[in-house]
Amino acid sequence: MNALEWAFTVGKLLLVFVPLTMIPIMIFMERKGASLIQDRVGPNRVSVPLFGGLRLFGFVHNITDGIKLFTKELIVPKFAHKWYYIVAPMIPFAIAVMTPALLPWCAPIVFEWGGSVYRISGQIFDADAGILVVFALSGLSVYGTVLGAWSSNSKYALLGGLRASAMMISYEVSMGLSLLGMFLLVGSFSLSDIVAWQGAHYWGILIQPIPFVIYVISLIAETGRAPFDVAEGEPEILGHHLEYSGMRFGLFYMGEYAHIVINALLIATMFLGGYDVPVLGTEGVKEHLGLVIAAILAVFGASALGLMLLVRRWAAIYAKTNSTDKVAHAREYGVMGVIFGVIGAGLLAAALMSALFIQTSTTMVGGEAIYPLWTSLLTAFVQIGVLFAKALIFCWVWVWVRWSLPRFRYDQVMSLGWKILLNVALVNLLVTAIVAKLLQGGR
């Protein structure tokens, strides 16, 4: 490997931290989504001291929560097993950092530099066993839960840990089986192959809709959130992190949110074509790069302008109330309107520039049309962004489901997992195998 390939290898390592950077967005989405679903206002008090106080729709509460958790005392109960107790919260968190290494973030970056052609994989680690390694890792995350529960030496925590492990086993089965249909069609366990196949043929959600539903349900159950939060069970047992305090408790929660982000990325990869841009495909994106970037920027610019109008509307409504802080709010809304207006106008202008001036061209190297480095890199970023957009939809599904559906009873969870999802997945596997044999003639 030469210096350029080393630079790419090190640069790709940054993608490992993507789920971690998504955690604040997840928490913000959860708090604001929950409040609006319940007809509340949600967090809106803390402000950053810029332009005389900007509340940023309650986003600043993340920072204050972090400060609070970091400065709280870390208590190790006298009756706990100290070593396991301290290690347990790190396990889910460590897995959240390991799994992204296996995901294909973008199509292989092919470019010409100094007369030779480079092919950089879009994955940090392209394992042949791909998805199996991901399964193994996500199965490991229950060790954090169980270890934390057991080492706390508290019966309520232990009950939570037992429930978590039982549920994990039940849902890992239907989760794996629901994907077997996709493996049959693709003929590979490698995640990059699965995404490439979906780009070339159909997205998984179109040809395997039932496994898609099973997979989403199983993954929601695997993260242990409502309606499957029997392991946490606030009303009766409080769950595996009962004895934890401060940032160790916070680590459990950050691990849970990172797990959600990873699962959303996995759904996008397995069933929504991963980084695949609909209609265009990798080569199409490279060919029309200027227009694609223009479209993305235009969407963001239009959203910013829409937010500006929304803020102006809120300001007008707030001015009619009899609040004592009307002046401060009018100023804050004014500043936010200007910021969103400037951002929106800037993005729209950038979109126009991109549509007019970004032209891509190829050079022929060895009978193959190769794009230059900047085109391939920008395409990779576009694909990472598309993968994000798909994953964000499912991140929202997690929040949405949690605040909409009531909790299942423990025996209902078990019977759903073993009696329904497992059987439906098996039947689907059989039907897929027969249809694939008839249509494709076996592979």
Added chain:
Amino acid sequence: MAKVIERREMSTVEQAYLVEAAKGLYGTAKHLVRGFFKHETLPTVSYPEQIIPIPQDYRAHHRLMKRPDGEARCVACYMCSTACPARCITIEAEEAKDGHIEKKAKKFEIDLLVCVFCGLCEEACPVDAIRMDTKKVSVVADSRDQFVRNMENLLDWNPADYPADDTQSQKAPGGRLNDQARTEWAGGTGH
């Protein structure tokens, strides 16, 4: 007669759960969209900045009514402390020297931490000396002792804060009708 609730069996679609779950998700999504685009329809009132008007007959912090000369109107009859179900009123009486009344309160204390704000003291008072119409609902103090309101605290109110048609409040010192009341007070023979 008790109402009999018919419990019907769930249909197949309902038992399959997914359709019903989707309906539930649609319901919450409607709330979300409405809350986002029509923020003003949310029922929340941001409290310290926006205060919902408290009605005039709301039972809040007590006050002692005043005579035109500024003395408490209380005649230390112990009716209120007798009526009080929480026994939060402590009264000590002494002889009144001004000739209008026989007794007056030397000490009149209300323990707000014990008070249940039932309003029975108001109803029991024969001379309309105690009222609960201050609309003060937020009482903050550093120690338990400070929640015991003495006579000085209870007499500390301003007639300007009360409606002009509330004649009893307006006859206190500083009130709109105080001059007239003082004339009657000087020439009259007590109650």
